[in-house]
Amino acid sequence: MNTPFSIIIADDHSMFLDGLTSILAEEKSINIILTAKTGTQVLKYLRINTDEKIDLVITDINMPEMDGVELNAAIKAEFPKIKTLVVSMLEDAKKIKILTEANANGYISKNAEKAELLKAIKSILEGQNYFSPRIKQILMEAMFSAKSEPEISLSKRETEVLKLIAQEFTTQEIADQLFLSKHTIESYRKNLISKLGVRNLAGLTRYAVEKGMLE
Template identity: 60%
Template sequence: MTTYNLIIADDHKMFIDGLMSILNDAPEFNVILTAKNGAQVVKYLDINGAADIHLLITDLTMPEVDGIELNNIVKERFTSLKTLVVSMHIDGTMIDTLIRNNVDGYVPKNAEKEELLEAIRSIVKGEKYFSSEIKKAYTDAMFASKKEKEISLTNREKEVLKLIAEEYTTQEIADELFLSKHTIESYRKNLISKLNVKNLAGLTKHAIKIGLLDD
């Protein structure tokens, strides 16, 4: 039977103890190091190398060196070592960052024992593994990002939006831009539709988001 050597990095002892208990029922896995943060892992790898280590299981939020930075270091300096993130944080942008930096898998901390073992076994055999919950968060984030990029405003629309956010009335905006009140009302309706918001408060939030109110 092939034995796979693992490292676990997590600053919560209860999680490490729970994972060790799960792995005790899987004799093909041998945990050679448990660490409280990424810095301890990097120090170990710098001294011992990663040639005999098959998988690093890491949390994301840890002191000194977090899971994202740890994954980056491993992928740059110890390219043979696989990485699996096990975290409570399910954020699409964070997942995208990890995928861009070649993480091998990601499962939430509330995953069932069977799925966690499936993820570990898949990755040590050279496959990628992302739980369905992680895949959904990632695709939702990418769709939202794509949709955001597709929304483009003309310079005039930006001018109207900025004045709306600064609480100008329709008549005041018309006077400021030398346009008719009817034209400004049309701009306002188009902006609400284009940005998919419900009211002027939503327009104001978008103006802040894209920096129109910055000094």
């Protein structure tokens, strides 16, 4: 018999953490070394116990302090030998894309059955990545739809001005705050309006609010 695999689990919801632990405790080939509620806790552990061989980190995406995406990136940068499996509530195309680009070894949804979870873990521990058909499909769709979206990107200043505009400041007030000419701010207004494809202040404000740009 081989030595059991060592894994770490990170999820901010205790109950889910306990549940996962309980499921995996039944597996003789798996040793749960640590359960954590934030990405930082996991990283801290890995940095201190460098001699301990960890095979896999299972992580949620949504966590306080350091989320699963960041944690995955950090692990891949500092401990490239450690495999990662991301488990998430939502099937977020963008995050999945980022994760695949950051070499995560697997991604499954919390909608997945216990059987699929075990299958994913086994695949990854054997050296194969695991992305369910459903996830692959979402990824593909995101690729195509991404092309239809012209991907509006705003510069730092543009973002800064837009925020202030949406916060009910007038052109003059913004100019004063940023120590710029009011003509400059007017330029930004115009650019933003054409760039974002809106008609007026209402459109600008709506964009800012919907993109969550205001605190």
